[in-house]
Amino acid sequence: MSRTSLFVPLGVFLLIVGVGYAGFKLNDPHELPSALLDKPFPEFSAPLLADSGTVVDRTALLGKPVLVNVWATWCPTCKAEHEQLLRIRESTGLRMVGVNYKDDPAKARSWLRQLGDPYDFVVQDADGSLGVELGVYGAPESFLLDARGTIVYKRVGDINPRIWRDELAPALARLNGVAAGGKDE
Amino acid sequence: MARMSSVGGARTCATGAHASRPRTAAWLLATLQATLPATLLTTFLCVAGATVAWAAGPVDVYKFATPEEEVRYRALIDEFRCPKCLNTNLSGSDAPIAKDLRRTVHRLLTQEGLTDQQIRDYLRDRYGDFVLYDPPFRPGTWVLWLAPLVFVIIGVLVVWRLLRQPAAEPLSEQEIARLQSILEDQ
Numbered sequence: 600m601s602r603t604s605l606f607v608p609l610g611v612f613l614l615i616v617g618v619g620y621a622g623f624k625l626n627d628p629h630e631l632p633s634a635l636l637d638k639p640f641p642e643f644s645a646p647l648l649a650d651s652g653t654v655v656d657r658t659a660l661l662g663k664p665v666l667v668n669v670w671a672t673w674c675p676t677c678k679a680e681h682e683q684l685l686r687i688r689e690s691t692g693l694r695m696v697g698v699n700y701k702d703d704p705a706k707a708r709s710w711l712r713q714l715g716d717p718y719d720f721v722v723q724d725a726d727g728s729l730g731v732e733l734g735v736y737g738a739p740e741s742f743l744l745d746a747r748g749t750i751v752y753k754r755v756g757d758i759n760p761r762i763w764r765d766e767l768a769p770a771l772a773r774l775n776g777v778a779a780g781g782k783d784e
Numbered sequence: 785m786a787r788m789s790s791v792g793g794a795r796t797c798a799t800g801a802h803a804s805r806p807r808t809a810a811w812l813l814a815t816l817q818a819t820l821p822a823t824l825l826t827t828f829l830c831v832a833g834a835t836v837a838w839a840a841g842p843v844d845v846y847k848f849a850t851p852e853e854e855v856r857y858r859a860l861i862d863e864f865r866c867p868k869c870l871n872t873n874l875s876g877s878d879a880p881i882a883k884d885l886r887r888t889v890h891r892l893l894t895q896e897g898l899t900d901q902q903i904r905d906y907l908r909d910r911y912g913d914f915v916l917y918d919p920p921f922r923p924g925t926w927v928l929w930l931a932p933l934v935f936v937i938i939g940v941l942v943v944w945r946l947l948r949q950p951a952a953e954p955l956s957e958q959e960i961a962r963l964q965s966i967l968e969d970q
Binding site for chain 1: 800801802803867868880881884885888908909910911912
């Protein structure tokens, strides 16, 4: 046994510590990387929550950046998120479209009446089929779209003040920067 | 802000709601301490639930035109992973999203007539590699695929070095005599 091999156990120990540290730093395993990032928002047609007789499709999302937020009244985190959405809406005027995911329309309508309505419009996804198109596997989830309907940012889970500050607001600023840059030319 | 549901993980496996998660180490420790019993219990319940689900299988009633279609359907839902429940396949999960995806697979297979590979691509386009238990070999997954090979090589090297060590030298006459006397004393 040479003297250096005495340090092998220490090396192994440090390796284990390193792997453990990296493991703790990793993101929540429940947060899947999005397959839809940088891809166009899928085609759909869905009835409005406010008026089940009116059906809208993908073109309703185009023209300006928009935050598509998947929510439901059965989802407790959505309620916490709702306040933040209202604040963002008020402070930035960001266009928001809700996807009412596997929910009861009557309950959803009264939810918006009670808690406030940050959305331009809300579409119903009663059976979760739009959710499948979007790769949604729970609520809340949110997608930021550019004016052409390309998904530039996705968030699985709630949009809280930290996510807004660290991720969503910068993503939105980049979008607006690109839009402003485009106009200058 | 309600932080009631911030434990995440096992508790939400059957509901379809994403829990909110502040992500600091201190928070993690405090939450672990405060919620360990509840987490253990819910984990146990989820595991027990999954076991029961595996034994019985969630019941969907679907029609198939041919027995072959049904065989393909069953093979596919066994193959895909439930996005919500991490360690369960579609056929074994009670999560609402697993039900939706089973319905989607059924629709694609029976109504749209997609091949197995097309159905795999369809789900992968939407949910990513995650839904495939069999991850593709590309830069992001090199570690995943090559780590076992590296460990095997390390193992072989260790065994090789151990085997190459020279055998111990035979005892001298003095040592034999000493050994003999020790053994006789016993």
